[in-house]
Structures are given as C-alpha cells and as structure tokens.
Amino acid sequence: MSDLYEVAVTINGKKYQRSVDPRLLLSDFLRHEINLTGTHVGCEHGVCGACTVLFDRQPVRSCLMFAVQANGHEIITVEGLGTQEKLHPLQEAFMEAHGLQCGFCTPGILMTLVPFLESNPEPDESEIRHAISGNLCRCTGYQNIVEAVKLASEKLRT
Amino acid sequence: MKPAPFDYYAPTTIEEALSLLARYGYDAKALAGGQSLIPMMNFRLAQPSVLIDLNNIPDLFFIRVAQEGGLRLGAMTRHAQVERDPLIAERVPLIFETMPKIATPQIRSRGTFGGSISHADPSAELVTVSVILDGSFRLRSQAGDRWVPAREFFIGMFTTQLEPDELLTEIAFPPLQPRSGWALLEISRRPHDFALVGVAVVVNLDEDHRCHNARIGLLSVGDGPVEAHRAAEALIGQAPTSAAIQAAAEIAAAEDIDPSSDIHASAGYRRQLVKVLTRRALSLAFERASTKPY
Amino acid sequence: MPKIIGERIKRNEDPRLLTGEALFVDDVSIPGMLHAAFLRSDYAHAYLRSIDTSAARERPGVVAVITAQDMGDEWQPGPPLVSPPPTVKGVVFHSRPQVPLVKDKVRHAGEAIALVVAESRYIAEDAVEDILVDLDPIDAVVDIEKALHPDAPLVHEDLESNLAAHLIQQRGDYAAARARADVVIKRKIVIDRGAAGAMENRGIVADWDAKSQHLTVWDTTQAPIPIRNGIATRLGLSESQVRVIAPFIGGGFGPKMMMHYPEEILIPWIAVKLGRPVKWIEDRHENFFATTQERTQVHEAEIALTKDGRVLGVSHNFLHDSGAYDPYGLTIPLNTQSHVMGAYDVPNYYSDLKVVFTNKTLTTPIRGAGRPQGIFVIERLLDIAAKELGIDPVEIRMRNFIHPDAFPYQREIIDQAFAPLILDSGNYKPVLEKAATMIGYDRFVKEEGPRLRAEGRHVGIGLVSFIETTGVGPYEGARITVEASGKIRVATGVGTQGQGHFTSFAQIVAEQLGVGVEDVHVSTGDTSEFHWGTGTFASRGAVVAGNAIHASALAVRYKILKLASKVLEAPEEELELEDGQVRVADIPNMSISLGELALLANPLRGAVEPGTEPGLEATAYFGPQYGAAAFGVHAMILEVDPETMMVEIKRYVVVEDCGTILNPMILEGQIHGGVAMGIGNAFYERLVFDENGQLLNASLADYLIPTASEVPRIEVGHEETRSPLNPLGTKGAGEAGTIPVPALFAQALENALPDLNLEILEMPLSPNRLFELVQEKERDK
C-alpha cells in the first residue's frame, strides 16, 4: 500500500483537503470522496467523455488524472453550473431543446461546452459537432444537443 | 479498471526529476500528460511502481523563438497551448494545422508535446511531423545533456533513444525555408480515432518553381514514423505537376512502406490510403508553396 | 379538455439530470459499503482445473473471495428468462441458462470465475490479480456456420451438437409459389455482432438490513419487478422482504433487460452473507464481455416474384448465434422471422431457424432485436429483384405493401410473444410518399443524381420501409393518487432509461385530470412504489404502461367528478377539470381544488360511504390483445469517396407512423438516437472475434460508437394511424430508428457506386470492408 498524499483542491469554489492514495483517479475522488456524483464515469480510458470536468478552466477527462495531481488546482464540475431552481443558460437550453435523454453523458457534455462557448460564442453546426466529438452519447443521436448548443449560444450572447 | 498501486513523486525542478529517474530507472515512469499512460494503467497493462509527475516543473512549460528563427518548446507544453499559440501558427504552420487533429479537446487540454514524442506511437501525428520538420529533442540526465535529431530518435514502436535515466526536456524546430508548403491529411474512422493512415508533407520549391526538397512522413504504416524517401526523391527537380505528384504517390504506396493489418484496415487498404493521401497532401502542399510567403 | 397529449412538453426529469443531482446506481453510497470485482476468464473455452484464492484472501482489505465451490448448493444455473414457444410443432429447444460462476468449464471469454469483495474497488482488483487459476483451453466454437459441423467442439457437452433450437414456421406453400414464379433470387446474407454500448455500464448495490430482515437492491435494470421476484426466490426471502430500485439508468437498449445476470444474483447473495452493503460497478472492459450482445445471423434467403414485381413468396434458412447460453429463448430470431416479410403482403413464407451455441458472450435483444436482420433480408432481396426486373426500388415496394383494407392482417406465424402475429393497423403508402417527397426522390433520380454523376461525384440515394412489432403484453399497471397538496403521484412498474416517461406519462395524466404536467410526479422502477409488471423493452413502455396509466387516470377522474359533483352540488356533466381545479362550467366561482377534494375524500372523522374507497386514487392495468405494428420509411442521400471508401451522409429522412404521438419532441429524440445506433450497426460497430473466441476490440477506442461527426441531421416526418388495440391508439417507437438503417445504407451505397455493380449482402460494413468488396469485384472481372 502506498503512502497517502495530502490534496488541497478548490472544487466549485469550495476548498477541500483530503488524504489520498496516489492511484486514486480524479473521477473517483470527485464522485466518492467529495460526493459530487454528477460527474459520470463511462469508460475509464479516455474515450467517452462522460467524466469531463474543468481543471483550471480547461476541459479534461477526470478518469485520466490522479486526484493527487489536483493539489493546488481548481476544478469545476457540473454541480458548479446551475441549480435545479436556477439552471445555467446552457442547462436551460438543453432542457428546451431536448438535448438529453438518459442524461448520463450530459454532465460531461456540458463541461465540454462551457469553455467551448466561452472561446467560440457563435459556433456553426460543424464547429459544434467537432467540439463534442470527444463525447459519446448513445441516446440522442446528437441532433438535439447541437440544437441546444445553438440555443445556448443565443442565450449567452443576450 | 483501476490502476495498480505505485509510489508517487512530484518534483518541482528538472534536476529533482533527473535525480529520481537516476534512482529508480526502469521501475519509474515519467508522467507527462498521462493521456496514453493512464488508460494503460487503468487497464492494468502498465503497472509502473514509481510515477514521477512532471506537471509541477515550471521549466518544462514554454514556447519561445529560437535564435536561428525556429522555435523551442518545453516538453510539457500542453497540446491546447500549442494549438492556440500564434508563434506556432506563424513559425511552424504544419504543427498548427496538426494540433486540432490530435485526439479530442479534453485530451489536448492535458496531453503534452513531449509526452507524445516520448511515447513514440507510430500513429501519433507529432511523431511523424517532428521528423519531417527536422525537429530535434533535448535529452537530459544527471550524467549528460544531448540533442538528438527526430529522424534518429525514434527506433520502433514505443521505442526511442531515451535511456531510463533520461528525460526529454525540450523540442526544437528550425525555421521553414522560403517557398515551402505543407499539409497533413488523415483518414480516421471517427475524428478522434487514431488515423488509419496519415500523411504529413513539407515541400520546398526552388526559384524556378521546381521541387527543391520534399519530405513525406507517414503515420500508422510502420513501427514508427515512416518517411517515404523514394517518393520524395522522385519529386526533386520536378515541376509539381499532377503527373509528378501522382507518380510520387504511387511510389510511396508501392515502395516506401510495409504496412500491417489490424481490425480497422488491412495492409492493402492502407497502401491505397497512402497513395490517395500522399497525392492529395502533396497537391495541397505544392499549392501552398507557390502561394504562401514561406 | 385542454390537449396535452401530442404536445412538445419539456421534460420533468431534466433539471435533476442537468445539475448532476439525479441518482444513478453508482451514486449510491452506504456507510460500511464493500466493493466487488470479478476474476474473468481470458479463454473462450477451457476446463477449469483448479483455482487458488489464498493470496487474494490474505491481501489486506479483502473481505471475501468466492468461487463456484464456495457457493456449495447455492450454486445454481439460471433461471431462464423466457421459455421456448410451446405452440409450434416440432420445435426443438435446449435450455442452458447462464451460471453464476464457472464451475467446471468456461464457455466464453470474460465469464466470471471468482468474486472478490474488498474495502475498495482498487483493492478488489488487486486481489483479482492475486488469484491463480488453472484453465485448460480447448478449441472454441466461434463461426456459427461451423458450429453444427459434426467435428465441432461442444459448448455444452451433454448435448449432441451445438444446436440450441430448431424451429420451422411457414405460411402457404412456398415451394409451389416458387414453381410458378417468373424470377427467383437467392442470396446468402450475413450480419455480425454488435454491442448495446449504453454509456452507463451495469451496476448493483445490495444492502441487507439484518434487524428488519429487509434487502434493498439498486440495479441498472430495465425490469425491476422480475428482478425483485427472482432475487427473493433465489435467496429464500419473501417478495415483500426485497425492494429493487432501478433509479435513473444511463441507457438500456436491451441488455439491461436480461435477467438474471450472474451479478444480479451474486451481489445480493454476498451482501446478505456478509451482512454488509456491497457495490459492484461493471467497468467498460467488463461490459464488452459480461453484458449481452446481439445480431449475428447467417441467412440463405430466397424471394420468388412475378415479372411485374409482385412477391409470391419468401423463404430463408437461417442460423442465429445464441452465444454460450440461451436464457432469453428465441425472442430475437422470432422477431427476425416476424420481420422477414417486412411491410409486404407475402402470401407464402418458409422460415427454418437453427439457433447455435458458440463460445461467445450470450445474446439477448438489443434495440431492434432481430428486426434489423429481418428487414435487411427482405429489403435487400427486394432491391436485387428490382434491379433484375428493371423496376424502381420505390415502385417495387409500393406494389407489395399490405393494403390498408387488409388490416388486421394475419401473418399466420407466431411472434416473440408466442402468439399469432397480427399486424393491427397501418396505411403504408402515404408514409412512403411523404418520405419520397421529403428527400426529393424523383428529383434526385431524374436530375440531381445524373448531374452529380456527370461531375464525377459518387452520391447515392436509398429508401427502405420497415415494420416494427411493438408493445407486447402481458400487461403493465399503474396507481394514480391525488395528494392533499393537489399534486398527482403516479407509480408504475416499468423502469426508465431516458425515454422521458416522467414527462410522457405525466402528459397522459395531466390531460385527464386537468393539472400541469409539472405537477404530476411519476415514479418508475421502484418495487416499493408499484410491484406488478414486467419491464421496459420491446418498444412497449408508451403502449402498455402508457395505457395502464391512461386507464388509471380515467378511474381517478371518475372519482374526482363523483365527489366534486356532491360537494359542488352540480351534475357531473357540468364539471370541468382545469388548472388543478374542478369547476362548474360557466360559473367561475363554483370550484374546488383537487387538493381540497383529496382531503375530503380521506376524512379524519365521519364515515366513508359503503361501497366507496377512501382517497382519490386508482390502480388499473392494461394488457393488449396483441402487439401493435408500427411502420416507417427511411431515406438517405450519401456520398462515397471511391478512393478511400469513406462515406458522408448528406441527408437523412425518417417518416414514422407509430400511432398516437404522446410527445413529438420525445418521439423525435427516440428516432434520432435509434438512427444513430443504426448507423453504428451499418458502418461502424462490429465486435471482432478471432478464431479462438477472443474479442479483439473490447474498448471504446476500437469499438466505434458514432460521434456527432458521423451522425447527420435527421429530418423526421409523422403520420398517425392509431392502433385499435388500445385507447390511446399508441404504438411503440423505441426501436424504429435503428431497424432499417443497415438495409438503407446498403441500398444507398450501391446507388452511389453504380459502375461497380456492388451487391452488399453483409453488415456491418466499414471503409476497409468496402474496399475489399470492390477489390473482390475487380478480381472477379
């Protein structure tokens, strides 16, 4: 058994301090140590994108990082976007455009899109499709996700 | 799919990292972006007993202009950084064009230039591109400090000149020659998949608009980056007509490669793709060479 | 009554899902919870000689290591999920259900050999690596065409061969039809395996409370009630001692209907043994071995026609790959048998089915469930016939559609429900015409296609039709309660995996009870809320559960009106239900809210009238006479790069007729997702096994689920032919998107490459496979 390492990390604006086994994946840390279960795990080999979170405001696969590497960094998960009562405009757009079905891949897609829309506020359809091509969704066929992103882009600009 | 246990070190200087590498040798694995290593650890195919995390070494993160006009990158420079840096777009446009083709945005946020080079996957874009751009790599250990040209660095699949106590710390690219053109074309099943075949090309025209130099690098057709030397030679001194390009493409497919088969592409299909993509990439590159300021 | 059914209503469940607050199985956390991992076989076929778990047991943090030996008498195969059809003469069926852990012989790669329970999943996986297992490999049965060869190794050695089932169904006299036909076309058609690929892998958490002697199980199942019943039986508990919760499920697509997976027995069993909660979450690599798969079939198919393209008969002998065990019976190949006649009037039919055991993961329905194979066979045969007879592919379909007056139409064979297959209703021609118009079929054939061809481009069009038998019984039920808050609670037994049941079911209730959709709280998949029913599968949720909810809403409405009539002193006919109120028409002040009425219906003092029940609550059930048959037409335009064989879908049109539409937004979403999966089945997704039964692409890097870049925009049109079999008039739509895509792809590809004269008789394809087919063609020249 390896030694435990201290991790001090800011998640959704809140500071957390934990001792972790260095092999603990960041995805497992967020879900099972911090209990932020909105970040989902679909493949643990970096293909499906369900576990995407913002790491220092960049989208990363949390299954391809160790929790210990988050020491001193800032993470935003889907729980850091909006609340059920006050959804983030991107979340609202997903609801209005029916951009989700089972909802399992959705948090990862939202976290991929937040920085995308920041750097590309008026994307066209092919840019949107390319932006989410690292996120697998088995339910929607992506069409309504694309619609949702267009809607969100309008919402965020007004 | 959880990794096996390991000891973890997070050095903050290159010297510290080198000393750890010297101490642990083959037991240790340097952790750069981890976007290839960690999946293998999750599958438990890789079980290093020591991980030396390079993510906290500020000296490994930089992009700067070299004295001779080329470019230098710290080995830990992340793909996303390279993708956005205007210096890259200006000085090594082929790399600029390559970046969005590497994996997915999430992988590029984390993955690093040096990590990709050290991993030496024959399907990795930067591996082949760095060869045809005549890049070179700085390898440091406690005992030494050497520069190795990219074309000598890659030995075979996942195999490089790196010794167990060495670390790739820096990558250098020379400036492009005037009247140069470039292109990278790939065929992959889905955008973020490894290319079934990729062709990276840099060409250079002389003052008479004949091909002065051509470099053709192929992805996913060998155990490392493969240069289509014969195809390139066939172009030298030629006007870049479609017939000359077609001839070169056919040479590349017939003589320069010995591709393998896998479940996504047979060797025969790979040859076909090499032929088609080489032709298309050369056409694009020559067109750029005659119209762009390089 | 304001119309709510048929409206595009936003989903009630979305805020929870969008904020990450919806509960999925892996989100369940219980103090003291242990974690399970399995040792799985590297070999596809091997004798288990010995197993040494001592090192694993000694590893710190390991609580239990269980092998088949350790289970003693509690090791039992099965139970089978579906029994074979008793109604067909001469049927052969060898039931060999799955086993919890390998006892003596491994029958597919990835079959579970030992269970490890530890303080963390990490430690459990460490301990799995500590186990020494001696497996003695033998030749594997992989290719279904070789499985019945006399020299083939036996998957089940107590059987004489690898034949799992044999079933012949026929209608009319195919041989006679063939004899008088002008044209007979015969082809071999091969379809290979794929995975369901739900984004959420399977998972189970079991929590035994020794004090109350009660077991709670969270399971990623499409069928919580049968799972509850099975666990109770296996563990010797009463059904009331077991609660199964299927919370939010990250996609089902069929395999989560399979029961009981070994893990669904073992995890509750070990949790009770240890007296501690245990969680097992399947990882993606395991998913490729431990979760069921589908599609492999080989057909020798034949069609007999007159020279004007009228189908006289269809015949096919086919092999179906069951994998290592066959707990799901004949559902998939029966669906194929039901769909090889497509949407057409086929007077003579002969179908000889042989199901074979192979050393591969077992097969159970995946979205489409045997129908894509059936539709591929008939649509391909028609395309080839059309070419041979010089008839336009659209025209040949028109000529053979079942006439609208012929419904209900008897197929004279039995279907997956073991009942006679009857197509309840339909009007096919307008659907096809709409699709042809939407895609611009005539214009493409006459102008665009030739123009593009002249430009040197390889653009093709395709158009195929399909039926989908949906909404099979036996039944579902629902209970609806008006609460004192005025909100409505609906409980039903089916599970939900993204189909929007929280909304579409709420719409049915809201329309009857005059409340907002957001005020109807639907509970699905929790056996403590409702414990009669089967599950969400076979495109039956909206049909069977939907109509049960409708029936129960009507019953509650009746109670509301009756009580309100008394309270408001107005005749029932004059009452309106709107905005959560019961009003007397035209007298706005005379009204009472549903909440107040609910309180009055459940008084604390006084007496409830004899013959009445307290509360505004009703439970009702619905069981359809037989399944409802949906219909649809898909059309596409695609472009092929003939040098690379890469394909780009330019346009994709779907016109569906699934009867009454509850919520078009949700329906279109189902279609989009179905088509995306169909595109995977046609051009991306294939599970590749080597000759030893090793799966060569057990990762999402090599098993290619389409991304947003491969799935095009899908234009959806609707027609509504109400089903006469249920009051809502609904038919299922969950699988419709997937079914015809491979057939469509094949037609459009051939159309795009006319010079090559390709005949596509296999699925899935890939650019590499297309390249090979073209090479073969050129070699033959």
Next chain:
Amino acid sequence: MKLVGEYTFDGPREEVWKLIRDPEVLSTALPGTQSLEQVSENEYQGEMNVRVGPVGGVFMGRLTVSDEVPPESLTMTVEGKGKPGFLNGSGHVQLIAQEDGRTLMKYDGEVQIGGRLASVGQRLIDTASKSIIGQALDTLNQASKARLSAQVTGQAVEYKPPSETEFAASVAKDMAGEVFSSSRLIWIGVAVLIIIIILAIFLISSGGS
C-alpha cells in the same frame, strides 16, 4: 496471427546456429528471470518478471525446442501466461547457407494471443511483432558480426555492444511498449527465441570484452 519472414545474417550458418542454440545462453539470458529450469533436454520452464518501462507483470512460460536438425532448422513452441493474458505460439526457424557465405533465416510461426492484451491492443499487435522481430534480428546480426570479427582479429571488437541493462532496456522497452498496448509479444514464438538469443549474445559479448 501468422508470423512469416526472413532475414539475412552476415555470417556462416554454423555460427548463427551456435548463437541461437545454446542452453547456457538461454538460461542466463532472460531479463528479470526469477526462475528458469530446464525440464528436459529441450524444454525450459520459467517465471519472468517483465518490469521494464511502464509495464510490469509476472509471466510463467514454457518453451520447447523440437524437430532440431543442426544447423538447419528447429521448431519451437512457447506457452506463456501472465496477468494481462496468455500466449501460445509455435514457430519454425530455418537457416539456409548462402553462396556468399551469409545465412538466410526463414521463420514461419503461428501465434494465439488472448486476454486483456488481445482485447484492447489489436491496433498494435501486427506492427509490434514485425517491429520486435526486425529489431531483434538486426541487433543479433550486429552482434554476430562483432563476434566474428573478434574471432578473426582476436581484438576487442569495434562494435560496442550495449551493457546488459542497456540492452535489456532497448529490447525490453520495445516489448514493454507492446505489452502495454498490444500483447505479450515477448512470448511470441520466434520473436521470443530471437530476443532471448540476442540477450544471451550481449551478455556473452559484454562479459567477454
């Protein structure tokens, strides 16, 4: 998977044969060998800890040499089992003396790979096996030339073989690469033999110089 190919050595057949068929060499050559016993004249059984680069794992292996016709040909069968999977393979190696004094090696093998490595590493298996064999044969040829040259001149050879670690590293690193993405190619019939031989030669050369 089939492994078929040929390679020309710059040395006479007897020399090449000697190199590839020396039990002493075999028993000392395997990297990370924890135990290696000769079960019978032509049968070896061992446990190897392949722990190079990022890859670690204990492999149990059995290697049998049969149909031996010195100095012309032999057949070898390999069975290997480790945590990431298993491998069974057999290969036939033929040495043909060339007129120019060189030796043509022909190899023809069939390999079965299973388990985790096969299921996630297919992209690399074919390429990796070619890569290993190619590199291994090159290195072997270099070593053979060096050894011959030493015999002739009686001098320390010009070709400087890497140290044991260096060598193990360079070959095993390669193997490690495959292991982590593709397969326990380390056990692939012919390739295994060749790698073992090369290791042995290097051990001998470095020990002798």
